[in-house]
Amino acid sequence: VTVSVEKERFLRVACGNGEQIVFDRNRDEFHLLRGVAAEIWERVAGGGTFHISDIGAPEIVGTEDFGAALREMEKAQLVHVEEDADGSPDAKINRRAWIGITGKAAAAATVLPFVMTLVAPRPRLAMAHGGGGDSNGGDSNGQQR
Amino acid sequence: MMRNLARSGHWRSAAQRIASPGSVLSIESYGASVNVELSDPTLVEVLEAFLPTGAKLSEASSGSADVTLISSSTTPRYWVRFGERTIGWSDEIDMALWWVANAVGYLIAARTSLTFVHAGVVEVDGSAIILPGRSRWGKSSLVAAFVDRGCGYFSDEYAVLSPDGMVFPFASPIRLRSDIGAKHWLPESVGSPGGVPGRAVIVTRFREGASWNPSPLSAGLVAMRVLRHSMAARNHPDQALKAVTALSRASLGFEGPRGEAGATADAVLSLLVHNSAGDHLKGGAGA
Numbered sequence: 294v295t296v297s298v299e300k301e302r303f304l305r306v307a308c309g310n311g312e313q314i315v316f317d318r319n320r321d322e323f324h325l326l327r328g329v330a331a332e333i334w335e336r337v338a339g340g341g342t343f344h345i346s347d348i349g350a351p352e353i354v355g356t357e358d359f360g361a362a363l364r365e366m367e368k369a370q371l372v373h374v375e376e377d378a379d380g381s382p383d384a385k386i387n388r389r390a391w392i393g394i395t396g397k398a399a400a401a402a403t404v405l406p407f408v409m410t411l412v413a414p415r416p417r418l419a420m421a422h423g424g425g426g427d428s429n430g431g432d433s434n435g436q437q438r
Numbered sequence: 439m440m441r442n443l444a445r446s447g448h449w450r451s452a453a454q455r456i457a458s459p460g461s462v463l464s465i466e467s468y469g470a471s472v473n474v475e476l477s478d479p480t481l482v483e484v485l486e487a488f489l490p491t492g493a494k495l496s497e498a499s500s501g502s503a504d505v506t507l508i509s510s511s512t513t514p515r516y517w518v519r520f521g522e523r524t525i526g527w528s529d530e531i532d533m534a535l536w537w538v539a540n541a542v543g544y545l546i547a548a549r550t551s552l553t554f555v556h557a558g559v560v561e562v563d564g565s566a567i568i569l570p571g572r573s574r575w576g577k578s579s580l581v582a583a584f585v586d587r588g589c590g591y592f593s594d595e596y597a598v599l600s601p602d603g604m605v606f607p608f609a610s611p612i613r614l615r616s617d618i619g620a621k622h623w624l625p626e627s628v629g630s631p632g633g634v635p636g637r638a639v640i641v642t643r644f645r646e647g648a649s650w651n652p653s654p655l656s657a658g659l660v661a662m663r664v665l666r667h668s669m670a671a672r673n674h675p676d677q678a679l680k681a682v683t684a685l686s687r688a689s690l691g692f693e694g695p696r697g698e699a700g701a702t703a704d705a706v707l708s709l710l711v712h713n714s715a716g717d718h719l720k721g722g723a724g725a
Contacts, residue, residue, distance in 0.1 A: 306683045308658040308683055314662070314683060316676070316679055323662065323665055323675070325658045325662050327658065411666055413672040414668070414672060416547065417544075419667050419671060
């Protein structure tokens with residue numbers, strides 16, 4: 294399983310407490326990354342293609358939190374996850390393991406998401422209607438893009 | 439303390455001298471300017487009372503009007519135009535002038551290089567409490583409650599953020615709605631003209647029967663809540679992100695519905711006594 298991140302597409306600012314906010318220039322979206330997702334982003338923010346075992350500390354790669362964070366990052370289009378063909382001999386995590394990890398994570402349905410997304414509001418919406426809704430939590434209200 | 443600004447009759451100023459029929463005024467604030475045309479130039483005196491403190495009026499050297507106030511010559515009726523579009527009319531001059539001031543504020547917010555956030559702001563002990571939110575969330579009544587308790591008034595419309603997260607005032611009259619209409623009130627205790635650091639970001643809205651029992655917000659969630667109401671978030675995301683995260687790192691954050699404004703202001707001020715600025719509540723998750 295490899296993870297790709299586009300160079301130049303994202304703007305990143307650390308918030309403290311291990312949180313990061315990433316702005317996606319292509320999609321006009323802010324993403325708040327927390328916990329494992331923020332740790333993963335720390336390693337991939339420079340862009341490029343990474344083997345999955347290289348984007349997290351050894352003790353977290355393969356955990357349910359790791360799988361859940363990566364899946365949320367993929368859903369938010371922060372990263373592109375590509376599954377290898379089965380049986381890659383040198384892969385620490387192969388396709389079967391990846392499916393197992395993310396499946397368990399999805400079943401766990403984390404209460405606190407690792408990734409929260411806000412569509413950048415246009416000025417009039419920021420003032421009168423409060424801007425875009427969060428994709429996780431908050432009062433999601435959507436808006437015209 | 440309440441008064442009808444347009445009828446108070448003592449807003450004599452130099453402003454009247456720069457207005458003549460058909461002339462276009464330039465209103466400048468935070469490095470941005472907006473052109474306003476008044477069909478009745480005598481209204482410039484009362485318009486000035488609705489503008490944020492520190493705004494400078496002059497005769498526009500060039501450009502067409504961004505905002506126009508047209509007065510009927512036969513009846514007390516006023517139309518407000520935003521560019522080519524009529525955004526409303528009223529028989530109440532206060533209402534029409536408030537619309538003009540609102541449109542001016544919107545354009546300044548959109549044109550300045552600072553980050554404007556739709557929020558109420560008050561100053562307490564040299565730092566700012568920011569109340570981001572939508573229109574009709576009850577920001578103005580909560581701001582008024584803080585001012586009644588001795589806080590300095592910064593704004594009931596915009597928090598102005600510098601790149602390092604300092605908070606500046608945009609103090610125009612507070613519009614307070616009631617069953618019998620709306621009143622405009624400019625508190626005497628307008629806060630420091632210079633910037634102050636953030637102390638707390640309070641995300642709340644009035645809900646009948648609710649009491650203030652907020653959840654703490656982490657710095658990241660504070661930043662996301664503020665970005666949601668940032669005028670620069672779409673067009674200048676790097677500028678907004680830098681200013682808002684700087685503010686969030688310095689500020690406590692709380693979120694939840696509130697009941698009566700006075701009780702909420704008391705509770706917030708009490709809460710701040712027991713929490714220092716920058717002492718973030720670790721792991722605060724919010725709603």
